[in-house]
Amino acid sequence: MIFRQRPENKVLILLRLLNCRMVFSESQALTFFTIEKGYEGELISDAWLKGLTDEWLILNDLLFDYHGSRFQIDTLLIAYEKIYLLDIKYWEGDHTIKEDKWFTPTGKPEKNPFHQLERCETLFQRMLHDLGFHYTIESYLIFNNPEFHLYTTSINPIIIFPTQLNRFLKKLNTKPVKLKKSYHELAQRLVDLTIEESPYKRIFPYTYEQQTKGVTCPDCNTFFTDEFICKNCGYIDEGEAAILRSVKEFILLFPGRKVTTNEIYEWCGGIRSKKVIRRVLAKNYKLVGHSLNSHFVPRN
Numbered sequence: 001m002i003f004r005q006r007p008e009n010k011v012l013i014l015l016r017l018l019n020c021r022m023v024f025s026e027s028q029a030l031t032f033f034t035i036e037k038g039y040e041g042e043l044i045s046d047a048w049l050k051g052l053t054d055e056w057l058i059l060n061d062l063l064f065d066y067h068g069s070r071f072q073i074d075t076l077l078i079a080y081e082k083i084y085l086l087d088i089k090y091w092e093g094d095h096t097i098k099e100d101k102w103f104t105p106t107g108k109p110e111k112n113p114f115h116q117l118e119r120c121e122t123l124f125q126r127m128l129h130d131l132g133f134h135y136t137i138e139s140y141l142i143f144n145n146p147e148f149h150l151y152t153t154s155i156n157p158i159i160i161f162p163t164q165l166n167r168f169l170k171k172l173n174t175k176p177v178k179l180k181k182s183y184h185e186l187a188q189r190l191v192d193l194t195i196e197e198s199p200y201k202r203i204f205p206y207t208y209e210q211q212t213k214g215v216t217c218p219d220c221n222t223f224f225t226d227e228f229i230c231k232n233c234g235y236i237d238e239g240e241a242a243i244l245r246s247v248k249e250f251i252l253l254f255p256g257r258k259v260t261t262n263e264i265y266e267w268c269g270g271i272r273s274k275k276v277i278r279r280v281l282a283k284n285y286k287l288v289g290h291s292l293n294s295h296f297v298p299r300n
């Protein structure tokens, strides 16, 4: 059973919004692509693990701080006196290992995923001991993109290739999993220990001025012109919903800026009058402060 669902990827949400409104540099575009791909791979992995029997405890996306060292685990599987630590790699193309060094399909050196996994396992093992659990940890690098290939002369049992995914799952399903209360307690303690990192700290800096102003189509991200009918895909939006969606985007992208009629009017690219914007804001948000300082905040 899934004990901890994979939370939505806030960095990716921000990047998707920014991608509609600004031109990314090459390195920003690469960051976006990498995060988008990684998330796709995690979702594919989540769907794959639905093939596990119900007795397993599955914990997704855990970020820990162990005495100042941060480490992130894509997926943990808790079994009987054993914990499986899975690092999901949705890599594509022909990668190579030469003398312990990894290379991308274009021949550029890349981070050795073993080192990352080892660090993760070591820190997690220590943390587990501190919590009073002395289970064995088995770590795996899961490559789940069918377009992935690795040229290597050595066979490493901790790597699971796309063609081995089904067998790996079958093997797991033959293992005894009799989980007592203490296993659920461990799972809960781990969830309680997870930390959340601000997505704004994990993303490149961006400014309000860089963003194209306007309201976008929720289906294809094209900017609406004068009406809330998409010229690209034909989607017909309801005016208030479209403005509210833009307000949410504004708050998400610029949590430090105050929501005022003028700000939202500008953010929406003047698609509707200030009077309309004010009415929509007043209906859905709470007005706080006085005269020049007044602004809208979400209603609770």
Ligand SMILES: [Zn+2]
Pocket: 217, 218, 219, 220, 221, 222, 230, 231, 232, 233, 234, 235
């Ligand atoms: Zn559209």
